[in-house]
Amino acid sequence: MRVLLIAPQPFFVERGTPIAVKLLVETLCEMGHQVDLLTYQEGRDVEVPGLRIVRIPKLPGVRNIPIGFSWKKAVSDVFLFGRMAVLTSRNRYDVLHAVEESVFPAAILRFLFRHKLVYDMDSSLSDQLVEKWQGIKAFKPGMDAFESWALRRADLVLPVCPRLGERAGRSVPSERILVLEDIAFEPSESADGLEDLRQTHGIQGPLVLYVGNLEHYQGIDLLLESVVSVPKDLSFCLVVIGGTEKAIALYSRKAAQLGIGDRVRFGGPKSFGKLPYYLAQADILVSPRIKGENTPMKIYSYLASGKPVLATKILSHTQVLDSRSAMLVDTNAPAMAAGLTQLLEDPALREEIGRTGKSLATERYSLAAYKTKLREGYGRLFGDSAAAELRPRNLG
Numbered sequence: 001m002r003v004l005l006i007a008p009q010p011f012f013v014e015r016g017t018p019i020a021v022k023l024l025v026e027t028l029c030e031m032g033h034q035v036d037l038l039t040y041q042e043g044r045d046v047e048v049p050g051l052r053i054v055r056i057p058k059l060p061g062v063r064n065i066p067i068g069f070s071w072k073k074a075v076s077d078v079f080l081f082g083r084m085a086v087l088t089s090r091n092r093y094d095v096l097h098a099v100e101e102s103v104f105p106a107a108i109l110r111f112l113f114r115h116k117l118v119y120d121m122d123s124s125l126s127d128q129l130v131e132k133w134q135g136i137k138a139f140k141p142g143m144d145a146f147e148s149w150a151l152r153r154a155d156l157v158l159p160v161c162p163r164l165g166e167r168a169g170r171s172v173p174s175e176r177i178l179v180l181e182d183i184a185f186e187p188s189e190s191a192d193g194l195e196d197l198r199q200t201h202g203i204q205g206p207l208v209l210y211v212g213n214l215e216h217y218q219g220i221d222l223l224l225e226s227v228v229s230v231p232k233d234l235s236f237c238l239v240v241i242g243g244t245e246k247a248i249a250l251y252s253r254k255a256a257q258l259g260i261g262d263r264v265r266f267g268g269p270k271s272f273g274k275l276p277y278y279l280a281q282a283d284i285l286v287s288p289r290i291k292g293e294n295t296p297m298k299i300y301s302y303l304a305s306g307k308p309v310l311a312t313k314i315l316s317h318t319q320v321l322d323s324r325s326a327m328l329v330d331t332n333a334p335a336m337a338a339g340l341t342q343l344l345e346d347p348a349l350r351e352e353i354g355r356t357g358k359s360l361a362t363e364r365y366s367l368a369a370y371k372t373k374l375r376e377g378y379g380r381l382f383g384d385s386a387a388a389e390l391r392p393r394n395l396g
Helices: 016-030 071-090 100-110 125-132 134-152 162-168 197-201 220-228 245-257 272-280 298-304 333-345 347-364 367-382 384-390
Strands: 002-007 034-039 051-055 095-099 116-121 156-159 207-211 237-241 264-268 284-287 309-312 327-329
Touching: 002 016, 002 071, 002 100, 016 034, 016 095, 016 367, 034 071, 071 100, 095 100, 100 116, 100 134, 116 367, 125 134, 156 162, 156 367, 197 207, 197 237, 197 264, 207 272, 220 237, 220 245, 220 333, 245 264, 272 298, 284 298, 284 333, 298 309, 298 347, 309 333, 327 333, 333 347
Parallel strands: 002 034, 002 095, 034 051, 095 116, 116 156, 207 237, 207 284, 237 264, 284 309, 309 327
Antiparallel strands: none
């Protein structure tokens, strides 16, 4: 089939949604489909047999498009949606696969052209906007209604987590919903030249590792404040991987002000292709996120590493993690400090939690499980008779 995949993000860059889009593209092309990927002007090209990347033009002053809503993203979306209309009118696509906000123009185009519509639902857009700007809360019922309108016009909805699946179920019959979680990623690069975090930062005791961006919702403030309360006689070091130069400078100052500069190191961004190697160096992995419903993509790789996970007890985590596969704590510094202290003092507990988490990742969040679900979803679009033609050539 011919598929137009619309991804309103920079592609390819090493951050959440673009990484998920790359996996999606590779899997669809492996199934034998021809995929046109319509995306922003930023990012590097990737070579995948069966893939053609179509970009919007470079726009003056629009560079370094950040995560989340921004004026740069809004301007880019206008051009993206215009190009989508042109491509759809010129090509006979069988499927429009819309990621995030691109579902709205895709739903409109569905009235004009004979194609199936797949909604790749990475978040509730109305919740996301209200969370960013509390002043527009009065408009939320209208935004929810618009989101429901788009959901009803999709032939298949692929929520990224169970909570979004429940939300979609308010508007769409269950047979048109298939929860397609992210997965634990295998290393895509060799370990050549890999940095030894212990050697770089002079670490003697256990290594506690955080990986991800340093946006406020990730709970880095909470994490640093919890380190203050860990007993002084426990030797360990927290290494933070990721973040912009500005964010790293901000949190480095905070660590110094809290008097924990000797216990915290900021390693900066690292290659995503080497992420599993860095996780393997850790003794404890942390996710201190303070809000949200979508499960962070890194959680699946955390689990697959076999290392114990310390995470906050919020829906983002608990729809995947439980008390056996992770150390779950309340979203306050004393609770996180207590959980970290317990793991630091009990190597046997660390081993038990890590082993259980790895088993969970293998059973439910593997690459093979992802491919099977996506194959099933595309099979639903055209009925059982077409499903056999959608089998991937090689599940790997």
